[in-house]
Amino acid sequence: MDDIKLISDEIPQEVKKYNLKIKQLEVGKSGKVGILDVELKENNELKTVIVKQFSQVPLQIQRAIYPESSLPGMAYLYIISPSGGILQGDRYKTDITLKNNAVSHITTQGATRIYSMNSNSAVQLVNITLDENCYLEYIPDQIIPYQNSRYYQKVNLDIHDNATLIYSEVLTPGRTAMKETFDYDICYLRTYCKNQNNEFRCLENMKIEPKKYDMKIKGVLGKYDIVGTVYVLTKKNQIEKLEEKIYANIQKSELVSIGTSILPNESGIIVKILGNNTEDVFDKIYDVLKITRKEILGAEFSKIRKN
Numbered sequence: 001m002d003d004i005k006l007i008s009d010e011i012p013q014e015v016k017k018y019n020l021k022i023k024q025l026e027v028g029k030s031g032k033v034g035i036l037d038v039e040l041k042e043n044n045e046l047k048t049v050i051v052k053q054f055s056q057v058p059l060q061i062q063r064a065i066y067p068e069s070s071l072p073g074m075a076y077l078y079i080i081s082p083s084g085g086i087l088q089g090d091r092y093k094t095d096i097t098l099k100n101n102a103v104s105h106i107t108t109q110g111a112t113r114i115y116s117m118n119s120n121s122a123v124q125l126v127n128i129t130l131d132e133n134c135y136l137e138y139i140p141d142q143i144i145p146y147q148n149s150r151y152y153q154k155v156n157l158d159i160h161d162n163a164t165l166i167y168s169e170v171l172t173p174g175r176t177a178m179k180e181t182f183d184y185d186i187c188y189l190r191t192y193c194k195n196q197n198n199e200f201r202c203l204e205n206m207k208i209e210p211k212k213y214d215m216k217i218k219g220v221l222g223k224y225d226i227v228g229t230v231y232v233l234t235k236k237n238q239i240e241k242l243e244e245k246i247y248a249n250i251q252k253s254e255l256v257s258i259g260t261s262i263l264p265n266e267s268g269i270i271v272k273i274l275g276n277n278t279e280d281v282f283d284k285i286y287d288v289l290k291i292t293r294k295e296i297l298g299a300e301f302s303k304i305r306k307n
Contacts, residue, residue, distance in 0.1 A: 015150055015152040037052065074105060095129075099134065126156070128155070135296065142282075164233065171208070188206070193231070201263070229271070230288045241295075258271065271288050
């Protein structure tokens with residue numbers, strides 16, 4: 001129940017107002033709270049392995065695999081869910097910790113589908129902690145908010161000044177094939193980052209209420225429907241050079257709009273990508289990943305394969 005309270009305490013009022021009490025499977029019941037706690041370390045053979053793992057359905061993680069020839073010790077992990085999507089009243093909490101020079105790539109089995117709701121909301125809390133000299137690429141699939149859904153996600157990044165994190169998120173307008181474009185109630189994405197000394201690095205809030213505001217006006221999304229964000233957090237002395245490389249070498253396209261910026265106090269880089277096709281947006285995210293991995297680890301990136 002401590003996990004439920006922790007997650008519930010995070011919910012902002014804009015989302016909490018939807019948490020009406022009607023007859024349904026209560027928050028906290030079996031299947032409504034997904035928990036995943038994973039810790040990775042590099043072992044004596046210079047291979048990153050899982051040293052701690054706990055999961056509670058509907059969150060699970062597959063065993064580590066090592067598909068990269070250029071980085072044979074890098075652990076690839078896939079977060080999976082047998083539920084197929086997030087329902088009203090669901091509360092998810094994921095903790096990922098890297099220690100002792102761990103190097104990993106983590107993604108999801110598929111898109112995060114936020115199902116339609118007539119009561120309550122869905123909440124996901126993600127905590128990522130990287131110790132010194134650790135490296136993580138956390139690239140989940142896109143978020144798809146269904147009609148009348150309400151979703152709050154908070155990502156807490158506790159990243160050592162001498163570690164590297166590439167974190168991305170992609171928000172789509174909904175199930176466009178079902179004519180559910182910007183038909184959800186609210187999607188509130190909050191990302192907060194600090195370093196090993198609890199010092200602030202960056203904060204971003206993205207609150208979208210498409211039934212209240214026009215998303216297609218100039219200065220918001222304009223002609224685009226999909227927004228992707230990539231955070232690159234690494235050593236300060238590498239930030240300026242890396243941002244220049246990303247801006248100069250990311251493949252330009254008429255299908256997407258891309259902007260890069262250095263975060264306050266040179267704490268990292270943020271890349272914004274607007275597009276109308278999810279694959280186009282992810283292609284640019286992979287470009288950022290490829291450039292960063294080459295710069296930080298001196299290794300190549302092979303595009304993720306999913307069945």
